[in-house]
Amino acid sequence: MSENVYILGIDMLKFGKYPDRTFAQLGGEAALLALDDAGLSVHDVQAMYCGSVFGAYDMTGQAIMREIGQTGIPVTNISNACATGASAFREAWIAVKSGLYDVVLAVGVEKMPRGMLGAGHETGISLEGLFGSASMPAVFAESGMEHAGKYGTTFEQFAKVSVKNHHHSTMNPKAVYQKETPLEEVMGSEMIAYPNTKLMCSVNVDGSAAAVVVSEKKARELGLTRAIRVLASALASDPWNPRNPIMPDVNGCTQLAAKSAYEQAGIDPRDVSLVELHDCFATAELLHYENLQLCGLGEAGRLIDEGVTALGGRVPVNVSGGLLSKGHPLGATGIANMYEVALHLRGEAGARQVQGARIGLTHVVGLGTASAVHLFEKA
Amino acid sequence: MTQTDTLGPRPALPWIRLDGPEPFVEGRLCRACGARTAATHLACPACGARDSIETYRAPTTGKLHAYSIVRRSYPGVPVPFISAIVDLDDGLTLKGNLINVAAEPEALPVGMPVRMVFGDALGRTDKDGASYVAFFFEPSA
Numbered sequence: 097m098s099e100n101v102y103i104l105g106i107d108m109l110k111f112g113k114y115p116d117r118t119f120a121q122l123g124g125e126a127a128l129l130a131l132d133d134a135g136l137s138v139h140d141v142q143a144m145y146c147g148s149v150f151g152a153y154d155m156t157g158q159a160i161m162r163e164i165g166q167t168g169i170p171v172t173n174i175s176n177a178c179a180t181g182a183s184a185f186r187e188a189w190i191a192v193k194s195g196l197y198d199v200v201l202a203v204g205v206e207k208m209p210r211g212m213l214g215a216g217h218e219t220g221i222s223l224e225g226l227f228g229s230a231s232m233p234a235v236f237a238e239s240g241m242e243h244a245g246k247y248g249t250t251f252e253q254f255a256k257v258s259v260k261n262h263h264h265s266t267m268n269p270k271a272v273y274q275k276e277t278p279l280e281e282v283m284g285s286e287m288i289a290y291p292n293t294k295l296m297c298s299v300n301v302d303g304s305a306a307a308v309v310v311s312e313k314k315a316r317e318l319g320l321t322r323a324i325r326v327l328a329s330a331l332a333s334d335p336w337n338p339r340n341p342i343m344p345d346v347n348g349c350t351q352l353a354a355k356s357a358y359e360q361a362g363i364d365p366r367d368v369s370l371v372e373l374h375d376c377f378a379t380a381e382l383l384h385y386e387n388l389q390l391c392g393l394g395e396a397g398r399l400i401d402e403g404v405t406a407l408g409g410r411v412p413v414n415v416s417g418g419l420l421s422k423g424h425p426l427g428a429t430g431i432a433n434m435y436e437v438a439l440h441l442r443g444e445a446g447a448r449q450v451q452g453a454r455i456g457l458t459h460v461v462g463l464g465t466a467s468a469v470h471l472f473e474k475a
Numbered sequence: 476m477t478q479t480d481t482l483g484p485r486p487a488l489p490w491i492r493l494d495g496p497e498p499f500v501e502g503r504l505c506r507a508c509g510a511r512t513a514a515t516h517l518a519c520p521a522c523g524a525r526d527s528i529e530t531y532r533a534p535t536t537g538k539l540h541a542y543s544i545v546r547r548s549y550p551g552v553p554v555p556f557i558s559a560i561v562d563l564d565d566g567l568t569l570k571g572n573l574i575n576v577a578a579e580p581e582a583l584p585v586g587m588p589v590r591m592v593f594g595d596a597l598g599r600t601d602k603d604g605a606s607y608v609a610f611f612f613e614p615s616a
């Protein structure tokens with residue numbers, strides 16, 4: 097067993113539309129960038145985990161190896177909804193932690209279908225708009241309205257999440273959008289599913305990200321200068337909740353994963369310097385402030401009002417621009433979140449650097465349900 | 476007469492029952508832990524007990540728990556409509572369209588009492604031409 101596990105190299109492609117490139121090309125490019133960042137070659141990699149939702153049936157991991165070098169190592173393909181990339185990373189972490197391998201590659205890659213995502217169940221007729229909506233904007237709107245019903249959270253407070261994250265993305269050259277969106281513009285853009293307007297929905301884009309995960313022994317051999325220590329890796333499925341899955345529950349699953357992560361790391365939520373969380377819709381971000389224990393129950397609205405989660409605040413959230421503005425290629429998102437945290441812990445985040453960043457948290461949650469929470473610190 | 480006509484309308488969800496004098500929702504209750512679900516499972520999803528599930532006729536009154544006013548949906552789906560999560564009086568949760576009320580947040584206070592009504596599935600028919608029965612919610616106060 098490896099005492100500690102480290103990220104030695106990590107990178108991502110700028111999120112956007114890549115109609116002319118395959119899953120394997122996109123994933124392969126990120127893999128090569130991550131290997132370069134680690135100062136390693138494909139010949140050092142002993143196992144590989146590939147996360148992809150829409151490429152999951154096509155042996156995408158093996159196709160990536162054909163792009164970067166077929167060394168015959170074990171390759172496993174992983175699909176876990178929006179937690180796919182983080183789940184691939186977690187498998188790499190387990191493989192190194194167990195002592196089986198010293199160098200493992202995790203890749204997340206996605207090419208997204210166009211249009212609105214949602215789970216349609218058919219009995220012979222379409223049920224959308226007959227028994228409410230299964231579209232993702234509506235499902236996450238309902239979760240937000242549950243919070244509003246309990247705590248009085250407002251449309252304006254939800255909208256402020258988009259203002260903040262779009263502002264952050266103006267400092268991130270790898271975000272698909274780098275454009276300010278004032279509050280009036282967010283609230284006044286096309287209403288998709290109240291209270292989520294178009295500017296409060298994450299962006300369907302293609303993308304990839306990759307991480308080289310190494311053992312304590314390997315990290316010490318290669319030098320810890322830029323290594324990122326994995327303090328915790330937690331993955332949860334949804335616990336019983338009487339409304340779920342009629343009303344999908346993004347809270348219980350995230351709460352379980354967060355609790356496990358803080359326990360593994362032996363830290364207090366107040367020790368976290370920055371967070372990249374799953375803002376698939378603006379309504380979701382506020383719920384996760386509470387689920388990740390960044391504040392008490394019912395306090396999320398106050399947090400966004402007071403700028404606590406903006407760059408310069410006590411615990412900046414989604415300084416990358418988040419899924420709302422950086423983009424959300426499902427399989428790549430989890431590792432891209434880790435890339436952002438790694439930049440800050442290494443002090444390499446440029447204009448959006450969180451000053452004095454010591455501990456970073458990443459979170460994803462995919463309906464069905466899977467939630468992953470990871471904690472990192474600079475070695 | 477086609478076979479479809481003789482069969483009559485079909486339930487739009489598996490837990491809608493049309494074999495009584497009135498349509499109703501059939502719920503499932505775990506005798507071991509009290510959990511209620513609409514869908515069937517191999518064991519109780521709340522406690523894991525086997526052979527503990529009994530069916531019952533769900534009540535038709537409840538309260539609005541959460542909602543979204545849907546203004547853009549999949550192509551061809553008429554909007555707006557109100558997608559509502561309703562907790563029935565016995566604790567069973569269902570999702571449905573909330574009708575006969577303005578599609579405005581001001582008209583939709585959480586906790587609003589609602590009743591379940593059954594009706595034709597908005598004219599939707601399957602490849603055999605069969606019609607379907609759905610439930611909807613409307614304010615009851």
Ligand SMILES: [Zn+2]
Binds near residue numbers: 505507508509522523
């Ligand atoms: Zn039970």
